[in-house]
Amino acid sequence: MSALLQVASVAKAFGGNKVLQDVNLKIGAGEIVGLLGPNGSGKSTLLNTITGFEAADHGHIVYEGQRIEKLPPHRIVRTGIARTFQLPSMPKKMSVIEVAMAAATRAHGVGATLLGTPGAREAERQARNKATALLDQLLLMPVRDLAASALSGGQKKLLGIVCALMAEPRMLMLDEPTAGVHPNLRRDIVNALQKLNAGGMTLVIVEHDMHFIREVCTRCVVLDRGHIIASCRPDELAANERVLQAYLGGGAAH
Numbered sequence: 001m002s003a004l005l006q007v008a009s010v011a012k013a014f015g016g017n018k019v020l021q022d023v024n025l026k027i028g029a030g031e032i033v034g035l036l037g038p039n040g041s042g043k044s045t046l047l048n049t050i051t052g053f054e055a056a057d058h059g060h061i062v063y064e065g066q067r068i069e070k071l072p073p074h075r076i077v078r079t080g081i082a083r084t085f086q087l088p089s090m091p092k093k094m095s096v097i098e099v100a101m102a103a104a105t106r107a108h109g110v111g112a113t114l115l116g117t118p119g120a121r122e123a124e125r126q127a128r129n130k131a132t133a134l135l136d137q138l139l140l141m142p143v144r145d146l147a148a149s150a151l152s153g154g155q156k157k158l159l160g161i162v163c164a165l166m167a168e169p170r171m172l173m174l175d176e177p178t179a180g181v182h183p184n185l186r187r188d189i190v191n192a193l194q195k196l197n198a199g200g201m202t203l204v205i206v207e208h209d210m211h212f213i214r215e216v217c218t219r220c221v222v223l224d225r226g227h228i229i230a231s232c233r234p235d236e237l238a239a240n241e242r243v244l245q246a247y248l249g250g251g252a253a254h
């Protein structure tokens with residue numbers, strides 16, 4: 001498999017807490033990888049390290065042939081990897097559509113230098129059109145003018161996906177996209193993700209819901225105490241002794 005993303009020997013500790021230890025992972029174009037593991041196993045930290053929110057202590061990360069482990073988050077977004085957060089926080093005074101449009105500004109670096117120029121107005125028009133289309137796709141049009149901070153937890157997750165998509169990524173990493181989301185909305189999230197994948201987007205999804213994983217993911221990668229202990233098809237998970245041990249609380253032998 002030629003890898004779109006390669007994580008090689010990545011380690012990360014917080015003080016004496018070794019959260020990621022010698023993590024090696026290849027993700028090919030078009031995959032939908034489910035990232036699983038008990039709470040505290042390092043899933044969010046792995047996403048944070050790949051997307052530049054935490055610096056790896058060791059190892060390297062290559063995306064489309066380019067080393068990215070030292071790049072800050074906004075540069076990584078521009079190389080083509082966007083992400084959502086486990087607990088999205090929203091600015092107090094901005095509406096839903098303003099938050100989505102601001103994400104485009106960050107992603108494409110259209111900033112203050114263009115303010116008030118025809119170029120800025122055109123960029124704003126494009127961002128508004130794109131935000132509108134994505135809000136529609138993720139069912140947020142009815143709340144587009146509400147304060148983003150007033151949304152429900154599930155709606156904030158959807159807005160997080162919209163913001164990530166504003167960057168037009170080729171790879172999207174989602175941190176627990178369905179946790180706390182109303183069951184009625186889950187189906188819409190699944191549909192939206194499958195559509196994105198059909199359009200060529202590679203997805204990495206931190207997820208606990210086995211039903212979701214079996215339905216959506218083409219492969220599962222399991223973390224336990226900072227180690228990858230399994231990489232297999234979703235239907236092979238139930239038979240994996242190390243995975244069962246990790247989830248039963250005993251932890252797997254490394």
Ligand code: ADP
Pocket residue numbers: 014017019037038039040041042043044045046
């Ligand atoms: P998961 O997403 O699998 O539940 P996390 O990656 O959030 O796990 O956390 C793994 C471990 O790293 C936990 O022990 C957590 O307390 C610790 N951790 C995560 N981020 C930080 C941080 N910024 N500072 C200190 N410890 C952290």
Ligand code: MG
Pocket residue numbers: 043044045086175
């Ligand atoms: Mg997490």
